[in-house]
Amino acid sequence: MPTAAEQHGVVEAAGCVLWRRAHDGEGIEVCLVHRPKYDDWSWPKGKLHDGETPADAAVREVREETGMACRLGAPLSTARYLVRDRPKVVHYWAAEALGGHFQPNGEVDALRWLTPPEARALLTHPLNRPLLDEALATLEGVA
Known part of the structure; x- marks a missing residue:
């Protein structure tokens, strides 16, 4: 069923530049997901459910x-x-991973934790790269 925004022609979605502290204690890693439907590497994101806030x-x-x-x-x-x-409008946040375990599913078949330079090189869509820079700027002093 389409959301209220979709009924007005706008597809609304939300996602995150997901990060964690690197296991070696040196800096951070960010998470990219591979979507086989599009054969791309991107930030985790998806459409809002009806009545759901972007956050x-x-x-x-x-x-x-x-x-x-x-x-x-x-x-x-x-x-x-x-x-x-x-x-399409996609709302993004920087988000710290708190734990969990990846299981391949129908939308995402692979996940990679990468250094920021590795992530920048792997991101499929150029519009996703400025989000990495923006997220890193918000994390100065954290990592």
Whole structure:
């Protein structure tokens, strides 16, 4: 069933630049997911359910796509673009992974924890790279 926003032509979604402290204690790692339907590497994200807030959707989508619980941090830029001639709006946050276990599923078949430079190189869509920079700026002093 389409959400209220979709009924007005706008597809609304939410996601996160998910991060954790590196196991070696040196810096952070960020999480990218592979979506076989699009054969791309991106941030975990997905459409809002009807009546769901963007923040709640972001947390739910991270859990569904990565198996990770997370704590939302700073809000990041909102992405706006067209998908099949319809406007799409994606709300993003930096989010710290609190733990969990990845299981491949129908939407995501692989997950990688990468250093920021590795993630930048692997991201499929150029519009996702500025979100990495923005998230890292919010984490200065954390990692």
